[in-house]
Amino acid sequence: MPFALEQLTQGLSVVDVLNSQSVNNANVNSTVGIDMQKFRRVLFIIQCASLGAAGTLDGRLQSSKVSNFASGVHNITNSNLSQVTANNALATIEVRADQIEQQNSGDRYVRLNLTGGGNAITVAAVALGGEAVEKPASNNDLNTTYLSQRVVVS
Numbered sequence: 001m002p003f004a005l006e007q008l009t010q011g012l013s014v015v016d017v018l019n020s021q022s023v024n025n026a027n028v029n030s031t032v033g034i035d036m037q038k039f040r041r042v043l044f045i046i047q048c049a050s051l052g053a054a055g056t057l058d059g060r061l062q063s064s065k066v067s068n069f070a071s072g073v074h075n076i077t078n079s080n081l082s083q084v085t086a087n088n089a090l091a092t093i094e095v096r097a098d099q100i101e102q103q104n105s106g107d108r109y110v111r112l113n114l115t116g117g118g119n120a121i122t123v124a125a126v127a128l129g130g131e132a133v134e135k136p137a138s139n140n141d142l143n144t145t146y147l148s149q150r151v152v153v154s
Contacts, residue, residue, distance in 0.1 A: 013137040015128065016127035017127070018031065018126075020049070023115075023121050027114065029062075030112040030127065033110065034127060036110055037097070038133055040096060041094060041095070041129070041130045045091075045128070046124075048089045048123055050120075056084065057115070058117070060093075062110070063108075067108075074103070076103060081093055
C-alpha cells in the first residue's frame, strides 16, 4: 500500500495549547479559541504529570460564538474528562465541528477547560486540528511563541 503524499505535519495542525502549569482547586483554559470553521475535527491531548497525594483532574470542552470566550460560553455535552487520578497519565477528548453546531447553534470556537482539585496538579495539553477545510492544515498552526519547530525525517 503506497504512503499518502501528505505528511502528518501537513495534515494535522497544532491549533491550541495549555502550557504546563500547576493547578490547585482552580479552572484553567487552553490558550486560544479554535476556529471550527477551519477543521472538521479537533483532538485535545492532556498530560497529567503530577497529581499530588490526593489530587484529581476534571475537564470539558467549551464553545462560544466569539474567539475570546468573553460571552456565551457553553459546556459541550459528553466531552467530560472525569476524575483522572494517575500520575503521568494521558487523556484525550475529540470533537467534530458538526457536534458543536448541533449542541450550541452559532458557536464556532472551542477550547479546553480543566479543573484541578484536592492538591496541586501539574497539567499540560495540546490540540491537533484534523480534516482541515483548506489544505495544508499546518497553515493554521499556532505562532512560534507556542510551536517552535516541526521536524520531518526525510
